[in-house]
Amino acid sequence: MKAIFGTTVLSLSALLSTTAFAQDNSITINSFGGAYETAHRACIITPFEEATGATVNVVTAYSADAFAQLRAQKDAPQFDVIHFSGGQEIVGAAEGLLAPIDPASLSNAADLYDFAGANMAKGEGPAYSIAAIGLVFNTEALSTPPTQWTDLLNPEFGEHLVLTDISNGYGMLGFLMLNQVQGGSLDNIQPGLDAVAKLLDAGAIVVSTSPEIQQEFAQNDAWIAPYASDYAFTLRQAGLPSGFTQGAEGTPASYITTNLVAGRDNTELSLKLIDMSISAEAQECFAEALRYSPTNAKAELSAEVAADVAYGEEGVAGLIRFDPAVIEANRTAWVEQWNKTIAR
Template sequence: MKAILGTTVLSLSALLSTTAFAQDTTFTINSFGGAYETAHRACIITPFEEETGVSVNVVTAYSADAFAQLRAQKDAPQFDVIHFSGGQEIVGAAEGLLAPIDAASLTNAADVYDFAKANLAKGEGPAYSIAAIGLIYNTDAVSPAPTQWADLLNPEYSEHLVLTDISNGYGMLGFLMLNQSQGGDLNNIQPGLDAVAKLLEAGALIVSTSPEIQQEFAQNDAWIAPYASDYAFTLRKAGLPSGFAQGAEGTPASYITTNVVAGRPNTDLALKFVDMSISPEAQECFAEALRYSPTNSKAELSAEVAADVAYGEEGVAGLIRFDPAVIEANRTAWVEEWNKTIAR
């Protein structure tokens, strides 16, 4: 009888701890739609709902739109947790739209790489996935594999190179890395523009979207393209021989962050959601599904998955984050110069 009573008490306790979260709670987040949102649900949202009993309202909104909504709702925020991939958390935290996070409130924070949790106390949520930008290449046509960004200037690739317009976020990061490999920096993008002009003269092609990259690899004998690690996996799933290489000069990265919105009543729930997002299990799931790089040092990936991402201490050591605030401040001027260059 004692054992049965003990079990009953434990079961009741677990039930109460779950329903305590669930009662009269509206919990709202954003996600990015498509395959990403499918993975988001499988890796984090559904496990969170099952553990807490809370139903998550998912608003499909990319980073810029989500941030615009967050600003517009400043006096009455609707999101409990908000996700960004373009660095909007830096501005949001500075404007007081995001709540500071005490690392001690996250059970998984100790295992997250330092760069991914550097400004929790300022309100910048942790990066729970990384889209690493490197060199996607045709494994049948390119041997040996490319090893550096300067390889993009290899004459053998001239008529088989696909660049992405810098109106595309990944295209911007790839261009900035090419610029850096040629001696430029965020104060001087001319070396990169000069390199692009040479590549175009030699036969390179510029596209605007990821589906166009797939089309070029599938139909027009493309061999190499600077783009995100997850897209090499997309090409391979489409039956195309593709690999991903990190350039020796460094790997630009798009940080995908999970942030607690200030002024909402569900702070404990929000912290739990963030904590689950940075768990090794969630990050292994994302890497398996979409080939995003984990930021939790305890995430364990198969050799097949690890080959497609920046993984482990050594893999993430080469990650570079170009300052999102500087990019945003210069975006219009840079796009204007880019358009002049590619129109020649």
């Protein structure tokens, strides 16, 4: 396996050290805490500081909280670069809170898959990682991996199936995919709700958090759960036999984006950080550390890591992004319908 952390510093230092940064040689960003922030520091933040001599001030804030802060501080924002995983960049760009990015200002932009940087000119920052939602399964209980979302309806799974509440972002995406393969759409989630009702009647359970999924796999004979690719890796690290497959019908994707905040002075330094985030080296590091899918076509992963993520042209071809703005507009109503369905 590559010595990724080291090569990130070495390969990017030449690029970044050629510019002398004047005035305030620091920027403020958000990160998501926990294991994510640990990887964020190792793969991007620390190499960036070492290569530029700059200081990166990190505020631990998840997407919704960071966006609320950005809105509240619109006349004097604290963030120079802001990261989202729930599609907030779409709203932020429309509200003028985020600045457009010229792809020519990023040396790695040309290496991104088209979907990852499609709306930079509108102010939507590039996606630097993808949380792919597919089928996490017990490799000992299921010697033949599931291959389709419709496999969730297999009567043999019954009480061995774990669903995640749609108050959880990954749970929402998994449900919307189940709804789609049952003939539903963002305009009609009833087919998905009907499928959930049948699964619950067959013995499936609903959990709310990632640790509860681990508990079900560890203690309650869970075989399969629609969830994110990185969690199969988390389960294996906990000593549980687990694998991940992309359903043949498509792979819902949570885009993790890095965005340039409007109205800040350190644009040049901020763009350097964004450029590092979309580099192949940084994304290889994230994939190895957390099993997030790269958006840089030049990222090279070992066979072990590649098996856990959406990787390469074929892997990313199946990615589906359900419109975050539509999800947000309907979230309250959908959760109410969901709660009525599972209250049985």
